[in-house]
Amino acid sequence: MGRRVVITGLGPVSNIGTGISSFTEALRRGLCGTRPIQGFDTTGFLKTAGGEVPDFRPYEILRRITSADRGWGRTALFAAAAARLAADDAALDLNGTPTAVVMGTTFGEIPAVVDMAEQWKRNGWGLPDSRTAAQASASNLALVASRELGTVGEPVTLGTACAAGNYALGHAFDLITTGETDIAVAGGADSVNRFTHAGFHRMGALAPDVCRPFDVDREGIIAGEGGVALVLEERTHAKARGARVYAELLGYGMTCDAKHPVSPDAASIIRCFQLAHSRAGVTPDQVDYICAHGTGTRMNDAVEAAAVRKVFGGKAPPISSIKSMIGHTMGAASGFGAVACALSISEGFLPPTVNHRLTDPEATGLDIVSNQSRDGVVRIAQNNGFAFGGNNAVVMFGSEQ
Secondary structure (H helix, E strand, C coil), rough: CCCCEEEEEEEECCCCEEHHHHHHHHHCCCCCCEEEECCCCCCCCHHHHHCCCCCCCCCHHCEEEEEECCCHHHHHHHHHHHHHHHHHHCCCCCCCCCEEEECHHHHHHCHHHCCCCCHHHHCCCCCCCCHHHHCCCCHHHHHHHHHHHCCCCCEEEEECCHHHHHHHHHHHHHHHHCCCCCCEEEEEECCHHHHHHHHHHCCCCCCCCCCCCCCCCCEEEEEECCEEEEEEEEEEHHEEEEEEEECCEEEEEECCCCCCCCCCCCHHHHHHHHHHHHHCCEEEEEEEEECCCCCCCCCHEEEEEHHHHHHHHHHHCCEECHHHHHHHHHHHHEEEEEEEHHHHHHEEEEEEEEECCCCCCHHHCCCCCCCCCCCCCCCCCEEEEHHHEEEEEEEEEEEEC
């Protein structure tokens, strides 16, 4: 088997709970964290719901990064807070250790760019406020998380849109299995902001109130935000220190056909499923749960459902979308899905697809775990992440043996 990779720490910062205890309880209860947006003026928008993290107080979580250090934006602070929570959950002091930090994102620190545009609108063209400009770099996400933890390994930020969290996990998995490092912190972060909201609004992709994946009346996404991090550790290293193990990361698959800017390609997604199964050494009949990409848009849900039926036939495992609860957290989305998969294995329950009323005929035959979580034994879980431009990534998790 070579070097195996296990998950020893989980750090979610979400609109349904911050920290693994509250997040786990919220998933079990099927809480929905989307509500009217408060972070910017939504006057003029027909649809005003969002998945903001209420009362985000990063400096109550962070230890090394303080409020006096004003060079970090909201998204970077999400990443840093998630990394701190994950390291603490793993009972690891990573200060001075050669630990890789890999963060995925869709829009990076676009809120800072929006702020600069507002400054130019008010004051005319000229040099932007230096503090705001310093926050604009997307590379800050992994950098500030690394600084918060005190690691000396390479910080990497990946911008592969809504599959970026799974890309981060895949890269971290490779670093550990090839012997580059024994520990990696991987996840993603994004923020609700006017630019993102306006873009999806113009595309007609936003739901007016809540996200209803796989429902016949689904109307689109709810843009969400947050940060998430997982501590990945080489299995022997974890065992030697007596670490608690949530699950094992068995392998992953990626495809990128760039066939269309926004429309998902079923054949590419099917191939991604098959590649993930092959690399993880599992067969479709062994998969006990799928954490769906499940955006709640008509096309994405239909294509995902068709791909699941093609690969799994008439024996598809239960599948649910946690985006129904937290919204679409963009680059953090598949990171949150990975946490849900790890919890399904370690805690023995399936998170629900909430806000569900009537399953769309295109998802007929799928068990979408509607509205209420369900107890169950999960030995192998699959986490789907699909993105604009055909960036698909599927990560497989298993119970650690």
